[in-house]
Structure formats: C-alpha cells, structure tokens
Amino acid sequence: MIPAAFEYHRPATVDEALQLLQRLPEAKLLAGGHSLLPLMKLRVISPPHVIDLGRLQELRGIRDGRERITIGALTTHWQIESSDLIRTRLPLLAEAAARIGDVQVRNAGTIGGSLVHADPAADYPAAVLVLEAELVARGPRGERTIRAHEFFTGVLTSAVEHDEVLTEVRLPRIPQGTGAAYLKFAHPASGFAVVGVAAWVRRAGGRFTEVRVGVTGVGPAAYRARGVERALAGQTAGDAAIVAAAEQAADGVDVNEDLFANASYRSHLARVFTKRALRAALERAGES
Amino acid sequence: MKRPISVTVNGVKHESDVEPRLLLVYYLREALGLTGTHVGCDTTSCGSCTVIMNGLAVKSCTFLAAQADGAEIITVEGLARGPVLHPVQQGFWEEHGLQCGFCTPGMMLTALQIIERHPDPSDAEIRHGLDGNLCRCTGYQHIVNSIRWAARKLREDGAPAIPRDFPAAQGTQ
Numbered sequence: 001m002i003p004a005a006f007e008y009h010r011p012a013t014v015d016e017a018l019q020l021l022q023r024l025p026e027a028k029l030l031a032g033g034h035s036l037l038p039l040m041k042l043r044v045i046s047p048p049h050v051i052d053l054g055r056l057q058e059l060r061g062i063r064d065g066r067e068r069i070t071i072g073a074l075t076t077h078w079q080i081e082s083s084d085l086i087r088t089r090l091p092l093l094a095e096a097a098a099r100i101g102d103v104q105v106r107n108a109g110t111i112g113g114s115l116v117h118a119d120p121a122a123d124y125p126a127a128v129l130v131l132e133a134e135l136v137a138r139g140p141r142g143e144r145t146i147r148a149h150e151f152f153t154g155v156l157t158s159a160v161e162h163d164e165v166l167t168e169v170r171l172p173r174i175p176q177g178t179g180a181a182y183l184k185f186a187h188p189a190s191g192f193a194v195v196g197v198a199a200w201v202r203r204a205g206g207r208f209t210e211v212r213v214g215v216t217g218v219g220p221a222a223y224r225a226r227g228v229e230r231a232l233a234g235q236t237a238g239d240a241a242i243v244a245a246a247e248q249a250a251d252g253v254d255v256n257e258d259l260f261a262n263a264s265y266r267s268h269l270a271r272v273f274t275k276r277a278l279r280a281a282l283e284r285a286g287e288s
Numbered sequence: 289m290k291r292p293i294s295v296t297v298n299g300v301k302h303e304s305d306v307e308p309r310l311l312l313v314y315y316l317r318e319a320l321g322l323t324g325t326h327v328g329c330d331t332t333s334c335g336s337c338t339v340i341m342n343g344l345a346v347k348s349c350t351f352l353a354a355q356a357d358g359a360e361i362i363t364v365e366g367l368a369r370g371p372v373l374h375p376v377q378q379g380f381w382e383e384h385g386l387q388c389g390f391c392t393p394g395m396m397l398t399a400l401q402i403i404e405r406h407p408d409p410s411d412a413e414i415r416h417g418l419d420g421n422l423c424r425c426t427g428y429q430h431i432v433n434s435i436r437w438a439a440r441k442l443r444e445d446g447a448p449a450i451p452r453d454f455p456a457a458q459g460t461q
Contacts, residue, residue: 001330008291008308008354030355037350038332041311050308054355078344102420103401104335107344108351190333191419 073112125222179284298366299454385434
C-alpha cells in the first residue's frame with residue numbers, strides 16, 4: 001500500500017514547524033509515524049503536505065524536576081518504558097507504555113504522536129488522565145497548557161488546534177501512600193485496548209483519601225470515571241467498596257461497539273477491569 | 289518533488305533521490321535491490337519487514353525512506369561475514385527455526401534487539417520480544433530455541449548482538 005503523493009517538509013525547529021503549519025493549513029504532522037502512516041497507506045487520509053517533526057531534538061527526552069517530570073513529545077514508548085526515572089517515579093506510565101503495540105512499534109511511536117492522535121483505544125490516555133498530566137501545546141498565540149481531562153475531546157480528536165504542536169507532557173510528582181496500576185483487555189489481533197483502566201489510589205488510616213480512575217477503549221474518548229472515584233472517596237480501603245464502586249465504570253458513557261465487543265460486553269469489561277485495576281492499585285499503595 | 293537522502297545500509301552509504309511517499313521497505317527492496325527484507329502484511333503487524341535502524345528494530349513498511357535520511361540501517365544481508373553466518377543465523381540453522389523462511393529475516397532482526405536488551409533471555413522475554421513478528425508455518429517454539437541458541441553463542445563469543453562493523457563494506461554507492 002502506497003500513500004497518495006504529498007510534499008515533505010522537515011523543519012529544524014519548532015518555530016519553523018509552526019510557520020509551516022500557518023502556511024500549509026492542510027498539512028499533517030509526522031512524529032513517529034505509527035498512527036499517521038498507516039492511515040495514509042490505507043488512504044483514509046491523503047494530506048497534501050507532511051511536516052516531519054522527527055529532527056526536533058528539543059522535543060526529545062525525559063527531564064526530572066522538583067515539582068514534576070517533563071517528557072518531550074517525541075520521546076518514544078520504549079524510552080518511557082525503559083526509563084529508570086519513569087519506572088521508579090511514575091511506574092503507571094511505564095506500565096502503560098509497555099503495553100502499546102510491540103517491540104518495533106514502541107521503538108518508533110512517540111508519546112506526543114499517540115496523545116494527539118487520540119485513538120479511543122490507545123493506552124496512554126488512561127494513564128495521563130489519572131496522573132493529571134498537563135499537555136503543553138505551542139502555536140502562533142504562544143504556549144498553553146491543557147489539562148489531561150480536557151485534552152481528549154472525541155474520536156481521534158484532541159484539544160490541540162490545527163496550528164499548534166504538542167511539545168511536552170508534564171507529570172506532577174506522586175505523593176507517598178499511593179499506588180497505581182494499568183490493566184487492559186487487549187484485542188487479540190491488534191493489541192489495542194478493548195478496555196483499559198488506569199487506577200490510582202491514595203490511602204491513609206485505612207481509608208481511601210483519593211481515588212482516580214481513567215478508562216480507555218470504552219467511550220469515544222478516554223474519560224475519568226468520576227462516579228467510581230466519588231463512590232470510593234472516604235470509604236474503608238478494601239474490596240467491598242471497590243466491588244460496589246466499580247459498577248459505575250461505564251455509567252453515562254456512549255459505549256463503543258464493534259464486531260469484537262458490543263456495548264453490553266464492553267461495559268461489563270469496563271466494570272471488571274476497573275475492579276481489578278483498583279485492587280492492584282490498592283495493593284501497591286501498601287499500608288500507611 | 290523528489291528529495292535527496294543519504295542512508296547507510298549494512299555499512300555502505302547510498303545517496304538517492306526519492307519520492308516523499310516512498311516507504312523505507314520499498315526503498316531497500318527496489319532502489320537498493322536488498323530483497324531479503326520482506327513485505328508481509330504491509331500494516332505494521334507481521335514484522336517481516338523488520339530492520340535495525342540506528343540500533344532499533346523497526347518495521348520498515350511504516351517509515352518513509354525520507355525519514356531514514358542520515359540513518360544507519362542493518363538488513364538481513366548485513367548479518368553474515370562472507371561464508372560465516374551471524375550467530376542468529378546459525379541459531380536458526382541449528383535449531384530449525386524456519387520452514388518457508390518468509391518471516392525469518394524479520395524474526396532474526398528482531399532477535400538481535402531481544403538479545404541486545406536481554407543477553408541471557410528467558411523464554412518469556414524472547415516470546416514477549418517476538419510479539420510483533422508473525423510466523424504462519426508452525427509454532428514459535430523452534431524460533432524461541434533458535435534465539436536462545438544465538439544468545440548463548442553471542443555470550444560465548446563476547447560479541448555484540450547488533451553488528452557494529454561491516455568489514456566488507458567499502459565506500460559509497
């Protein structure tokens with residue numbers, strides 16, 4: 001399969017990329033290319049211009065800061081999965097990265113590309129939602145930060161505007177007494193999440209003091225299961241509360257259907273995986 | 289409009305003018321004549337087109353040749369040294385790691401990455417590493433055995449899994 005013809009541009013800086021985007025509003029941005037090129041090969045899209053961000057070194061790498069960890073948008077899944085810093089300080093993100101695609105895909109695909117592509121069955125969205133990440137976009141109006149829960153707006157749609165470039169992901173430090181887990185029911189052929197749930201719990205004095213649940217694969221966009229979170233806050237940290245709260249995992253969601261999983265099955269999986277992810281997160285939170 | 293690229297493949301530098309939409313796998317096969325890299329599914333699933341690019345196993349059906357400008361690439365043709373097989377090739381020979389051979393180049397290139405990351409790999413690590421490579425002839429057991437054989441040989445030889453030197457390569461083509 002061969003993509004339709006296009007003009008190829010390779011900016012050397014983010015500013016140059018932004019100028020190209022201004023001049024070529026129909027252009028698509030190429031990062032690792034593992035979402036864009038398959039769509040172009042199938043001719044689902046045939047952009048007349050492709051702007052290859054691959055040489056923008058300023059968008060690569062993981063930086064440790066006092067308040068947060070910053071990940072450049074072009075950092076690959078493998079770099080995240082294998083980073084000692086991420087594995088120690090944000091193990092949930094490493095866990096989600098390690099579940100994406102396969103070895104070759106993780107060597108090439110980037111966190112920024114995946115997030116902006118906003119596939120409803122991608123893995124990162126569940127993790128960045130519960131880690132309360134901030135996504136930084138640069139455009140002609142300057143730089144702005146978008147909070148994770150406002151980032152995923154619909155099927156293959158993010159809050160990044162057409163004239164903007166996602167430059168980095170900022171992840172706040174995780175306090176003590178917390179545990180997190182990402183579990184997914186992977187489609188047996190594609191590996192995408194039929195359902196993926198990231199759970200994050202904080203406990204103190206035998207109670208849940210804060211719970212966050214991010215769900216991917218289930219709705220048109222990844223979402224926080226606020227009903228589950230509210231039902232658990234303040235409850236005795238244990239299985240009884242988890243089992244009851246997980247029932248709300250897909251409430252109010254326009255649940256996806258496809259040949260593999262209809263809405264009722266997918267909702268069921270959402271409840272089961274929410275329960276399991278919460279249990280795993282609670283176990284990792286340990287005693288405090 | 290064609291675009292000039294410079295790509296080093298198996299130690300040989302190639303300067304070419306390519307159409308932007310030319311995929312890396314077709315560049316290797318059709319422009320350079322290196323047909324050891326196979327096109328299988330053409331949808332980033334089967335791993336038959338796997339090559340090592342700048343030290344990383346990637347699926348060359350999902351890269352533009354233009355993205356590989358400046359890159360160093362290793363294909364299956366870059367593994368043997370004259371008549372001497374690379375330990376990964378030897379492993380597939382010794383352990384009967386192939387039947388029809390279609391998936392084999394991709395399997396072997398992915399194996400290099402697995403062994404580079406896990407010099408003494410467990411079966412689970414090998415199988416997890418082969419997640420992106422499909423074989424339709426038979427099961428994967430002999431492939432796993434082949435990679436374990438190759439890892440042991442490389443440890444004994446004290447050699448890097450991913451070749452660094454290409455003594456046969458000379459100059460620019």
